[in-house]
Amino acid sequence: MDTTRSSSRSAPRPDAAETAPAGPAVRLDVDGGVAVITLDRPDRLNVFSGGMGVLLGEAYARCDADDSVRAVVLTGAGRAFCAGADLTPDAGSFDAPREPREFTAAPVDPPAWQVRKPVIAAVNGHAIGIGFTLAMECDIRIVAEDAKLAIPQVRRGMVPDARSHWTVARAASHAVAADILLTGRTFRGTEALALGLASRALPAADVLPAALETARDIAANVNPLSAALSKRLLWRDRADAERVERMETAYHRLLMGTADAKEGPRAWMERRTPEWSSRVAADWPRVGEIEDRYGV
Numbered sequence: 001m002d003t004t005r006s007s008s009r010s011a012p013r014p015d016a017a018e019t020a021p022a023g024p025a026v027r028l029d030v031d032g033g034v035a036v037i038t039l040d041r042p043d044r045l046n047v048f049s050g051g052m053g054v055l056l057g058e059a060y061a062r063c064d065a066d067d068s069v070r071a072v073v074l075t076g077a078g079r080a081f082c083a084g085a086d087l088t089p090d091a092g093s094f095d096a097p098r099e100p101r102e103f104t105a106a107p108v109d110p111p112a113w114q115v116r117k118p119v120i121a122a123v124n125g126h127a128i129g130i131g132f133t134l135a136m137e138c139d140i141r142i143v144a145e146d147a148k149l150a151i152p153q154v155r156r157g158m159v160p161d162a163r164s165h166w167t168v169a170r171a172a173s174h175a176v177a178a179d180i181l182l183t184g185r186t187f188r189g190t191e192a193l194a195l196g197l198a199s200r201a202l203p204a205a206d207v208l209p210a211a212l213e214t215a216r217d218i219a220a221n222v223n224p225l226s227a228a229l230s231k232r233l234l235w236r237d238r239a240d241a242e243r244v245e246r247m248e249t250a251y252h253r254l255l256m257g258t259a260d261a262k263e264g265p266r267a268w269m270e271r272r273t274p275e276w277s278s279r280v281a282a283d284w285p286r287v288g289e290i291e292d293r294y295g296v
Contacts (some may be wrong), residue, residue, distance in 0.1 A: 082131025
């Protein structure tokens with residue numbers, strides 16, 4: 001087995017060095033044409049950091065460039081896939097960025113849908129916030145039946161990220177996207193299957209083996225160029241995705257560092273109902289201003 005551990009070689013995104021966990025948090029293993037990328041912070045339920053985003057992007061780029069890799073599996077170490085952003089006060093996940101123009105709401109570059117190999121998300125456990133929006137960028141999702149899934153950013157004073165306003169609606173429907181993104185509610189893997197957000201829902205112990213079985217079948221039997229071209233056609237509306245990314249990023253810049261961006265995580269940590277201070281009519285002029293400033 002050729003086993004490698006990704007490391008940060010490209011210039012990190014703003015604040016990535018400060019938010020990266022001690023030691024690499026993304027593991028890349030390649031065997032028999034199948035690459036397995038593991039989010040590797042099991043003691044923290046694989047909570048996401050800026051440093052992890054850089055490493056995941058590097059792992060994707062390596063898989064895309066390596067012709068020996070025919071299929072990719074993304075999973076999480078331990079009992080969770082990714083429990084979302086770190087909401088502890090010291091993490092500052094929703095603080096205003098020091099360099100707003102360099103901040104992006106899509107922290108993994110390239111995203112899974114740009115990798116020219118099929119990418120299978122083995123959602124072995126809870127996938128919350130960016131944990132689930134990253135899975136939505138994959139081609140195939142196999143989820144644990146009892147996993148808790150959510151894109152709860154609207155309950156934290158933020159907006160969903162990682163192009164989820166595009167990926168969720170494309171995978172299912174506008175109605176499902178509105179239900180999931182505008183309520184931020186939690187649902188189980190079995191419901192994700194029923195909603196069209198997952199390909200299969202299995203017992204947690206069976207998720208990674210099933211993903212590996214599918215990946216090995218692709219590696220053995222699927223023409224790599226045929227798969228790459230078919231994938232390009234499936235994800236053909238790239239211009240729409242890039243515009244959604246710009247808008248999500250602009251709206252993150254609007255909300256990060258505000259009183260409500262602090263209140264949302266604080267209320268969640270304290271297990272209470274949030275007390276919001278923003279007002280749509282009063283704050284709406286700022287929306288137009290930031291759209292003009294960032295060209296969206």
